[in-house]
Structure formats: structure tokens, C-alpha cells
Amino acid sequence: MFPAPPIPVFDGHNDILLRLYYxxxxxxQIWLKGEGRGHLDLPRMKAGGFAGGMFAIYIPSPRDPNAPDFEAMMDRPPYDLPLPAAINAPAAQPVALTMAAHLMWMERSSNGAFRICRTAAEIGACMARGTIAGVMHMEGAEAIGPDLDALYAxxxxxxxxxxxxxxxxxVFGHGVxxxxxxxPDTGPGLTDSGKRLIRACNALRILVDLSHLNETGFNDVAAITDAPLVATHSNAHAITPSSRNLTDRQLAMIRDSGGMVxxxxxxxxLREDGRRAPEIGWEPVLRHMDHLISHLGEDHVGFGSDFDGATVPEGITDVAGLPALQQALRRHGYDDALLEKLCWRNWLATLRRCWGA
Known part of the structure; x- marks a missing residue:
């Protein structure tokens, strides 16, 4: 019996723009031809059924040759990695503009294979014709000054x-x-500028991502926003007690808002022991997925891979491994109707609720 064809995947988070920036x-070679490194490129996206996703503009901290080996520390829990210093808008904006330009170059250079989308309808149209849909996302708002003028640009x-x-x-808040x-309760939440930012995002129908906010900041957003609560790339704290993962209370708030994870x-x-090593098999992935579905409902869960920004399980390896993930979920008992929701339908429905189109 032949394996089922892969279901298209819309993904909540990736960091290929950082690879291009460096x-x-x-x-x-990285984008158009593929060089066999990292997790994403145009040929492997096509091979893996990657239909689109959020493409992150992320401002890297200056490289410090004397910094500890964070990756080695994450292989020897417990760990508590020191956070880099804040970066102001004048320093961040040139980097953000360069990454935005890379995203636009990706569209222009793809010969119609990739398009930047601004509405859920545009994403749906891209999926219907086999064009990869890209959404511009900011992971950290360093490039937006407290006057918020750059947000509109x-x-x-x-x-x-x-x-x-x-x-x-x-200047907007504190992360985990x-x-x-x-x-996730690790300090203060949103500043007054941060609260103005959330209101401005609501007015512009910009999705607010909760993934790196601490618990107080999460609560602050929930108290202010008129949009669904969304964590684009987060897991279940009940299974892996990392500061970055979401508690069951937070999952319930996301569910009740009509949002998703x-x-x-x-x-x-993913790993219960918090280590970085990729040799984990499918069990941790399945446990987190089961937990998220049990607490959020099957209409409020999708994928947020963190491709090109993290070590991923050896069974996935890169974007071309998405069909293998789908097969593992099928073997676990997920039918194709549920898989379609997880792979793309839930993301499009949530984006319609957030964006209004």
C-alpha cells in the first residue's frame, strides 16, 4: 500500500531570514538552489509540502567571543542562560529593514513560487495554485521605537x-x-509602551505573538487585546517544564479566546529532560500534541516549527521531513480530517479571526 500524499503545511514560525542575513x-544558493544546510530552502519546501508560514525578522545580539557555550549548557540541565542586553530601535532598524528586504527578494527571485501575503484570503489563493505563502513576522519588537512610528511603516x-x-x-516588556x-512567571510584564503597542497592533489587525512573553506579560496582553490569543511556537509546560512552554491555565485562556498554539x-x-539532543524519537512530539489538543481542542492547534532557529528531532531533520511527521501522527491514530486542521486549516481560520480577511 502506498503512503498517503503529504498534506500541505502552514507553519507558525521560521528563521530563514536570519540565515540570509548572515x-x-x-x-x-541558500534560498533558490538549496545547499543541504539548515532546515529551509525553496527546493526542500516544495519536497516537504510546505505551503507557507510566518517568516521572522529577528534582531541578533552582538556576538560575544567570551560568552559561554549556551548549546553545551542546554545539553546539561538544569540551566539558566543569561539574557543579552536590550537593543534600541536605532540599532535594530537597519537589521530589520535588511531582513524585510531579503523577504521581498525571496518573492522576486522565486519566479512565482513564493509570495508575501497580507490576508488569509491571499494565503488560501496561494495554496490553491501551489505558491508558497510567506507572512512577515517580527520576533521581538526592537525595531519599533516607543513612538510606534516604525510599526506603521x-x-x-x-x-x-x-x-x-x-x-x-x-522597551515594550519582558520575556522568559x-x-x-x-x-513562566519570571518577572514584570508589559511596560506602558508595550500596552500602547498591543492596542496599536489591534487597530492594525496585526497578530500579537505570545511565545516569548513571560506569564505577567501574557496576562497583560490578555487583559488588553480584542483579538484571539496566539502563541506561534510554544509547547506544553506540563510535559516539559521549560520557562518557554505554556501552562494549562495559559492554554485554557488561549482556547477561550478562539486563539491557537x-x-x-x-x-x-519537547524533551522531558529539557536537553537539546535530537535523538528523541516521536514519543515527545506525540505527547505534546496530545496534550495541546486535549486542553485547546482540535481547532486550536497547529505547527510552529522554529526551523532554522533550533535543533529539531532527528525524525524530522528539516522541512522535507514534514511528511514523516504526518505519518507518525497517522500511526498514532490521527485521521486525515484532524491532520488537515493541524497542518493548515486551523492557522488559516485563526488568521481570519485575527486579521478580519
Whole structure:
């Protein structure tokens, strides 16, 4: 019997723009030709049934040659990684503009195979004709100053999803450190500027991503927003007690708001022992997925891979491994109707609720 054809996947988070930022002279090889490194490129997206996703603009901290080996620390729990210093908007904006330009170049260079989308209807149209849909996302709002003027400029460029923080503090709020074991209650939440940012995102219909916010910041967003609560790439704290994962209370709040969670493939957020090593088999992935569905309902869960931003299980390896993940979920008892929801239908429905179109 032949295996079922792969179901298209819309993914909640990836970091290919960071790869392009660090190697602009090799961007054609990375994106168009594929060089066998990292997790994403255009040929492997096509092979894996990657229909689209959120493409993150992320401002990396300056590289410190004297910094500890964080990856080695994450293989020896417990750990508590020190957060980098905050980055101000004048320093962050040139980097963010470069990454936005890379995303636009990806569209222009793809010969119609990739398109930046601003509405759920555009994503659906891309999927219908086999074009990969990209949504501009910000993972950390360092490039947005407290006057919020840059938010409107990036929105005009296509920004439709934004996380106020990437763990490192910003003028808008505080994120969770990379700490295991730990709960998400790690400090203060949104600043007054952060609360203005959430209201501005609501007015512009920009999705607010909760994935890196600490618990107080999560609560602050929930108290302010008029949109569904969404964590684009997070897992279940009840299974893996990482500060980055969501408690059952938070999952209930997301469910009740009509929001959703994208299952993060990062091994440090999947493994019960919090380690980074990719040799984990399918069991941790299945346990997290079962838990998310049991607490959120099958209409509020999807994928948020963190491709090109994390170590992923060896069974997935890269974007071309998405069909293998689907087969593992089928063997676990998930039928195709549920798989379609997890792979793309839930994301499109949530984006319609967030964006209104």
C-alpha cells in the first residue's frame, strides 16, 4: 500500500531570514538552489509540502567571543542562560529593514513560487495554485521605537504578526529566559509602551505573538487585546517544564479566546529532560500534541516549527521531513480530517479571526 500524499503545511514560525542575513553573498544558493544546510530552502519546501508560514525578522545580539557555550549548557540541565542586553530601535532598524528586504527578494527571485501575503484570503489563493505563502513576522519588537512610528511603516511593508519580545527585554516588556526547569512567571510584564503597542497592533489587525512573553506579560496582553490569543511556537509546560512552554491555565485562556498554539519542534521544549539532543524519537512530539489538543481542542492547534532557529528531532531533520511527521501522527491514530486542521486549516481560520480577511 502506498503512503498517503503529504498534506500541505502552514507553519507558525521560521528563521530563514536570519540565515540570509548572515550570508547575503550566498542567498541564491541558500534560498533558490538549496545547499543541504539548515532546515529551509525553496527546493526542500516544495519536497516537504510546505505551503507557507510566518517568516521572522529577528534582531541578533552582538556576538560575544567570551560568552559561554549556551548549546553545551542546554545539553546539561538544569540551566539558566543569561539574557543579552536590550537593543534600541536605532540599532535594530537597519537589521530589520535588511531582513524585510531579503523577504521581498525571496518573492522576486522565486519566479512565482513564493509570495508575501497580507490576508488569509491571499494565503488560501496561494495554496490553491501551489505558491508558497510567506507572512512577515517580527520576533521581538526592537525595531519599533516607543513612538510606534516604525510599526506603521513595517505594516505597510507587509508586517502582519509581531511578538513584543524575544526573551531579551525591550522597551515594550519582558520575556522568559531560557531556563530549565522553570515556570513562566519570571518577572514584570508589559511596560506602558508595550500596552500602547498591543492596542496599536489591534487597530492594525496585526497578530500579537505570545511565545516569548513571560506569564505577567501574557496576562497583560490578555487583559488588553480584542483579538484571539496566539502563541506561534510554544509547547506544553506540563510535559516539559521549560520557562518557554505554556501552562494549562495559559492554554485554557488561549482556547477561550478562539486563539491557537503552534507546536514548536525545538527539542529543548519537547524533551522531558529539557536537553537539546535530537535523538528523541516521536514519543515527545506525540505527547505534546496530545496534550495541546486535549486542553485547546482540535481547532486550536497547529505547527510552529522554529526551523532554522533550533535543533529539531532527528525524525524530522528539516522541512522535507514534514511528511514523516504526518505519518507518525497517522500511526498514532490521527485521521486525515484532524491532520488537515493541524497542518493548515486551523492557522488559516485563526488568521481570519485575527486579521478580519
Amino acid at each position: 550570508a547575503p553573498d550566498r542567498r541564491e 513595517f505594516h505597510a511593508m507587509g508586517l502582519r504578526s509581531l511578538g513584543p519580545v524575544w526573551s531579551r527585554p525591550t 529566559p531560557f531556563r530549565f526547569p522553570s515556570g 503552534g507546536l514548536n519542534f525545538a527539542t529543548v521544549f
